[in-house]
Amino acid sequence: MIEIDNLTIRFGSGQRPVVRNVSLRIKRGTAFGLVGESGCGKSTVLRAISGLNPNYEGGIKLDGDMLGRQRDRQFFRRVQMVFQDPYGSLHPRKTIRSQLKEPLRNQGLATNSVDIDALLLAVGLDPSLTYRFPHQLSGGQRQRVAIARALVLNPAVLLLDEPTSALDVSVQAEILNLLEDLRKDRGLTYLLVSHDLAVVSHMCGRVAIMEAGEIVEEVDIERLRKGAVEHGYSRHLLDASRNYGKTH
Numbered sequence: 128m129i130e131i132d133n134l135t136i137r138f139g140s141g142q143r144p145v146v147r148n149v150s151l152r153i154k155r156g157t158a159f160g161l162v163g164e165s166g167c168g169k170s171t172v173l174r175a176i177s178g179l180n181p182n183y184e185g186g187i188k189l190d191g192d193m194l195g196r197q198r199d200r201q202f203f204r205r206v207q208m209v210f211q212d213p214y215g216s217l218h219p220r221k222t223i224r225s226q227l228k229e230p231l232r233n234q235g236l237a238t239n240s241v242d243i244d245a246l247l248l249a250v251g252l253d254p255s256l257t258y259r260f261p262h263q264l265s266g267g268q269r270q271r272v273a274i275a276r277a278l279v280l281n282p283a284v285l286l287l288d289e290p291t292s293a294l295d296v297s298v299q300a301e302i303l304n305l306l307e308d309l310r311k312d313r314g315l316t317y318l319l320v321s322h323d324l325a326v327v328s329h330m331c332g333r334v335a336i337m338e339a340g341e342i343v344e345e346v347d348i349e350r351l352r353k354g355a356v357e358h359g360y361s362r363h364l365l366d367a368s369r370n371y372g373k374t375h
């Protein structure tokens with residue numbers, strides 16, 4: 128579904144690239160994790176795929192088609208993004224209902240062409256929340272709204288940038304489970320970026336481990352769970368995650 132070849136990204140000419148020669152293949156209907164420490168370039172990869180940063184070298188294909196640097200409307204019908212901070216990504220003075228209709232307006236589609244109540248139910252929210260504003264919801268509810276908004280156009284791919292890192296630990300698993308159910312029900316393809324190996328292990332079938340702008344290793348989740356990683360940096364991340372798990 129997504130093919131990335133030799134993606135290299137630098138901020139400013141002559142600067143050392145922050146992403147170097149990243150190549151990935153993500154199969155349709157699967158969840159793929161991109162994991163690494165803060166600053167390693169994960170979000171930069173995601174932003175290039177999403178079209179937020181057109182200044183990249185290399186090729187990005189979606190379902191076999193090479194994407195141009197500028198993404199068109201059609202692209203956003205097929206690919207949507209969910210960000211870390213739902214409060215920041217929602218408009219503070221627009222009702223939930225209005226925000227859920229926005230992608231339809233942006234596409235020039237009739238705002239009654241999607242059943243908003245059904246969509247709210249699909250993300251585990253009561254349709255009675257529809258006329259509320261973001262500040263009247265909890266963090267978990269806001270992220271459910273952000274996920275609903277990403278689904279309004281019935282996309283094939285969700286790009287998920289640390290979708291649970293800003294949430295209380297108690298609601299993180301709920302959101303991950305929701306995302307997992309939605310992927311299965313709708314045949315979605317996910318690219319999930321996280322610094323947290325536990326999150327990636329929960330959600331993804333395959334994982335690429337990134338260090339300082341480069342992919343150092345790609346493994347199936349079974350191997351990751353068994354601890355059968357080869358690269359020293361992958362081992363370091365795994366050990367750090369296990370030690371964290373023991374103390375929390």
Ligand SMILES: Nc1ncnc2c1ncn2[C@@H]1O[C@H](COP(=O)(O)OP(=O)(O)OP(=O)(O)O)[C@@H](O)[C@H]1O
Nearest residue numbers: 138145163164165166167168169170171172289322
């Ligand atoms: N617009 C920008 N201009 C200049 N440098 C940038 C820009 N965006 C990101 N960077 C740099 O690129 C590097 C990678 O950042 P990126 O946000 O992709 O890392 P990350 O792995 O996603 O980490 P985090 O989880 O903390 O966001 C960092 O050194 C960052 O400072």
